[in-house]
Amino acid sequence: MPRARRQQISLQDTPYYHCVSRCVRRAFLCGEDPASGESFEHRRGWVERRLLFLASIFAIDVCAYSVMSNHLHVVLHINAEKAEKWSTLEVLQRWHKLHKGTMFTQQFVRGESLPDYALDLVDSSVETFRNRLMDISWFMKELNEPIARQANFEDQCTGRFWEGRFKSQALLDESALAACMAYVDLNPLRAKIRENPETSEFTSVKRRVVAAKHQKQPTLLYPFVGNPRENMPDGLPFELSDYLELVDMTGRIIREDKRGAIDASLLPILQRLNISSENWLCIATEFGARTGAVVGAEQSIAHYCDSNKLNRKPRSSHNRLLA
Template sequence: MPRSRKEQVSLEDTPYYHCVARCVRRAFLCGDDPITVNSYEHRRGWIETRLLFLASAFSIDICAYAVMSNHLHVVLRVDAEKAKSWSTLEVLQRWHTLHKGTMFTQRYVRGENLPNYAVVLAETIAETYRQRLMDISWFMKELNEPIARRANFEDNCTGHFWEGRFKSQALLDEAALMACMAYVDLNPLRASMSKTPEESDFTSVKKRITSAKRKHQPKTLYPFIGNPRKGMPKGLPFKLTDYLELIDMTGRIIRKDKRGSIDASLLPILKRLNISTENWLCIATEFEKRTGSLVGQEHSIDHYCEKNQRQRKPKRQSLQLSA
């Protein structure tokens, strides 16, 4: 029996999660269907636009994403402290970009004079919205439901478009986070949808590369801020240049038309995390296949299981990340 989403998400242990949503029927999210000869390429834009919009409303950052033929990947970071710092007005304003809210919340946002009971009611409702705006399940719901409605309307059909439950993996440490992001960014290359990361349309890595050429980072994605240090700002604990070099070199290795071997372990980002070339290539190509709901180094998973009184399941929980 699968664990409830509440049991799978523990912000005390990690704010980072890898989520995967797949189509339930032989439906195409995007790309060309070889059987019906219909093209659904335009649906990629639906996903990317909606995804980046939700990041502006929720207190959830997007670290990586990739839109594939019949599924999508997204690596998220929940910023609970940010959500808790919002005023009642800001919470309601953010929620109203997604839904109408109630008559009382609408009047509260407009600054109308309300009786005390109405103010209390609006503030109570706002607290419910605050919890939703830092909830991964609500984020995925707000992402998937509009896409399902549009796709069903376009396909002139009814019924489920997505599987009932999206897959969620907790990323417990830096090695797991970096490995998962690389796996997501390299999805189009492994599927032969593109030949290089910069040609991988509707992915986070292409957006980062495009912005890097202009010497800045995309505002819609969680930024890279360099290796861990005292007083560091919020961001991914890696150097952007190191990560992009890693993605480029790994992409060259996994391409079937490329021969030769590259010692990826010499790259600074892998050297710092003590990951060997052999282990890294396994991670980059089989992350989902070899992992379960918890991903991290052995000590990270042991600590998580002990703290949360969960039985350690060696298989499909961790990768041998270290050299």
């Protein structure tokens, strides 16, 4: 029986999560339906625009994403510290970009005078909205529901478009995070619909490559800030250049179907993460099949199980690849 979503999200263990949503009726989210010949390619833009819009509102950062023909992958970072720093006004302004809120919250944003009882209700609403704005379930709901409505309207049908539950995996350490991000960014190559990362439309790696050409990082994606250190700024604990090189070299091997050797340029970051080159290629191509609800080195999983009072280690044998 699946665990409740609130039991799967544990900020004391990790702020990073891999989420996957699939179309429930084997419908085409995007791409071209070979049976009818109808193209749904434009829907990729719907998903990407909505995803990045939500990243500008929620205290949830998008680390990686890829929009496939009948499913989508996102790697998310819950930024609880950021949400706690928001003022009452900022929380309300962000929430009102998604929903109307209440009459009192609307009046508060407009700067109107409110009686004490109304201010108490505003404060209560703000805490509810603040919690929602750092909740992955709310993030995925706000992502999936508008897409479902648009697709159903276009298909002239009703009913579910997405599966009832999105899949969620906790990424417990740097090795799990790097492996999952690479897996997500390389999905179009694994599906043989693109030849290299820089031409993989509607993926985070394509957006990062385009920005890197101008010596920048995309403003709506969680930035790379370098290797872990004291007084580290908010961002991913890798060098952008290392990650792009890692994805590029892995992508070359996936395309050429040569699983036996990895270019020597891959070694520095893999050595720091304590992942062998052979294991890296395995997890970069089969992450979904080789991992369970939590992903990380064995010691990270043991700590997670202890802190969440789990009696068994979820598919721990597969995670030896990350050690």
